[in-house]
Amino acid sequence: MSYTYTTLKQAIQDYTQNDETTFISNFPIFIKNTEERILKNVQLELFRKNVSGNASTSNPYLQLPDDFLSPFSLSVTSSSNYEFLQFKDVDFIKSFTPNSATTGVPRYYAVFDKSNFILGPTPSSDFTAELHYFYRPTSITASTFTLTLTSISGTFTTSDTITGATSGESSGVSAYNSSASTLLVVIPSGDYSVGETITGDSSGATAVISSIGADTTVTWIGENATLALLYGSLMEAYTFMKGEQDMMALYDKRFSEAMMGLKMLGESKEVTDEYRAGQIVRPRR
Secondary structure, eight states: OOOOHHHHHHHHHHHHTOOOHHHHHTHHHHHHHHHHHHHHHSOOGGGEEEEEEEEOTTOOEEEOOTTEEEEEEEEEEETTEEEEOEEOOHHHHHHHOSSTTOEESOOEEEEOSSSEEEEESEESSOEEEEEEEEEOOOOGGGOEEEEEEEEEESOOOTTOEEEETTTOOEEEEEEEETTTTEEEEEOOSSOOOTTOEEEETTTOOEEEEEEEOOOOOOOHHHHHOHHHHHHHHHHHHHHHHTOOHHHHHHHHHHHHHHHHHHHTTSOOSSEEOTTTTTOEEOOOO
16 A cells, blocks of 8 residues: 555545545645654665765855755765764854864764754865765655646746635646646645636636546655554644544554554664764664
8 A cells, every 4th residue: 555645635534534624724734744753763775865065164054955854974075084073962062162263174063953054163174075864855745746728828837826716726836738738736735626717826827627637646655654654644633633632642652653663674773873973773684
């Protein structure tokens, strides 16, 4: 069994028996929060990548990649040698280098904010930095499907957000094929209706939906972490609804059981890597 965004939304609705509009519009939040929880608790090698950049002279900050989730290792090249930095928290960096004007070869790093690392000490010259990190993959909520159109007036663009006149649903446009009269759009939280008129907010283009394609997008989490994704999303949904405590406890238990299985694929809480200071690595068997 695997989940697409469409089938997961339907499963949540089937379990909760709630079709209230505001509740349904929050499905993407429920699911994204669950994906984030899974990714932060189970660090898998397939979600790891590396990038190179520059740690600049007298600048204690190093920019994070846009898809950064958590660090694996960070090194700088000094005199042709790799110098691996130890991962700490911001308080440690501030205590170690209370004066940011103090420079040298960086020895420590910490996540300063959502966009930057902070290094300690501040780089004394330009260094090439290499970051290995766990990244945040594309969410299942970013899945797309195809709308086939008739009665088209104007030209849709990828800067458009289209809105259905009947359903009130909105979604971004990923691609427009004028010759095929199709729009590839991000799947909305609710459902468009065949026969309704859609309008692009930027282009002003309009069209009538003649058919709606199937959602066939399956992410790694949607295929390999189905139970964790379902029960985690249900916990989020029941929290939003202020649902029964016994049901929330049940879904929490099932989510925890599913996570235990996933952790067998990832990293345990047993062995600490020298350069990750507190982040845990599962030994390979």
